[in-house]
Amino acid sequence: MPMRHQPLVEKAPAEVVERLVDLACLAPSVHNTQPWRWRYDDARLVLEADLDRRLPAEDPRGRNLTLSCGAALHHLEFAARAMGWETHVLVLPADRDPAVLAEVLVSRVHQRAAVRSDLDLLRTRCTDRRRFTAWPVPDDRLHELCRVAEQWGTRAEAVTSDAARIRLELLANRALTFLEIDGRRMLEQEQWIDRAGTDGIPLGLLPADPEPLQARSRFRPGLLEDTRMVIHGGDRVIAIGGASDDIGGWLRSGQAMSAVWLEATRSGMSLIPMSQPIEVESVRHEVARSVLRDVPEPHILLRIGWQAIGRSGLPRTPRRPLHEVFVRHA
Numbered sequence: 001m002p003m004r005h006q007p008l009v010e011k012a013p014a015e016v017v018e019r020l021v022d023l024a025c026l027a028p029s030v031h032n033t034q035p036w037r038w039r040y041d042d043a044r045l046v047l048e049a050d051l052d053r054r055l056p057a058e059d060p061r062g063r064n065l066t067l068s069c070g071a072a073l074h075h076l077e078f079a080a081r082a083m084g085w086e087t088h089v090l091v092l093p094a095d096r097d098p099a100v101l102a103e104v105l106v107s108r109v110h111q112r113a114a115v116r117s118d119l120d121l122l123r124t125r126c127t128d129r130r131r132f133t134a135w136p137v138p139d140d141r142l143h144e145l146c147r148v149a150e151q152w153g154t155r156a157e158a159v160t161s162d163a164a165r166i167r168l169e170l171l172a173n174r175a176l177t178f179l180e181i182d183g184r185r186m187l188e189q190e191q192w193i194d195r196a197g198t199d200g201i202p203l204g205l206l207p208a209d210p211e212p213l214q215a216r217s218r219f220r221p222g223l224l225e226d227t228r229m230v231i232h233g234g235d236r237v238i239a240i241g242g243a244s245d246d247i248g249g250w251l252r253s254g255q256a257m258s259a260v261w262l263e264a265t266r267s268g269m270s271l272i273p274m275s276q277p278i279e280v281e282s283v284r285h286e287v288a289r290s291v292l293r294d295v296p297e298p299h300i301l302l303r304i305g306w307q308a309i310g311r312s313g314l315p316r317t318p319r320r321p322l323h324e325v326f327v328r329h330a
């Protein structure tokens, strides 16, 4: 009987794994908390949530933290593919330490060429909070992005009808009011702005006056909900979630968010996560009930639009040095 050749599996050298982790850490994270830790023991790369970086007031269950780690996991998988490697991912391994989110093996059977443009995407993706142009992203492009999200085992839905968009904007506004009157949450959020270090959101990336076209009222804000204040022509929203609101779903939604964001960046679109309507539980339920049809448990909303052509580039948000987030055992 002829001998059958087993294909030779080449394990990625530690230097390659280290490079991949560095690229994974370019992922978006809530308030740029970068709540992840990576461990490599020569065969397995382990992704852990850094629970010291959880936001107890705004994110008590760790939904946004897990979404951020899911985005980093997808960034790693995407970077590996772009560099010609394959990843085998086991999420939430059995008998795990509660912080462990995934184990990854990086290897390849055949040499494949690196895709430079995909590596560049990881570096160009960013959160640009400047106002989008009035030209909306066409519905079919939004539906394509939803299909991208669903490849990660999530449910995704584009909010396209005027009625649903207005309803969502009112709810987003209501969530902001809830957050603004909650001293604990406001204090926590404030702690992540302008830290001048390797994490948090630099002041220079937050719009100076988010509503420059709105006539100022002489009175302090009341309770009347006004759609004129909140609807901007070009903004469209995609919701990502699933059938349940748990850690496995959040991890998948984080991977899906990253996949959608990179794909949108490739097509020249801009994306801003909008987590405040999800952070207020009563508003999250109302979004699921009165805005969405196909996503029973929304985990994150993504505002999508086009930036004006010729708009200036933005400085990158900082990242923690690799040695703080990556441990390599001999």
Ligand SMILES: Cc1cc2nc3c(=O)[nH]c(=O)nc-3n(C[C@H](O)[C@H](O)[C@H](O)COP(=O)(O)O)c2cc1C
Pocket (backbone or CB within 6 Å): 026, 027, 028, 029, 030, 031, 032, 064, 065, 067, 068, 071, 125, 126, 127, 128, 129, 200, 201, 272, 273, 274, 275, 276, 300, 317
């Ligand atoms: C789960 C999650 C929730 C986020 N929520 C918001 C949000 O509500 N508003 C916002 O402006 N940015 C939000 N962001 C964007 C982060 O602030 C941003 O990713 C981080 O500051 C890093 O910047 P970068 O995306 O430019 O790399 C969120 C990001 C993630 C991953």
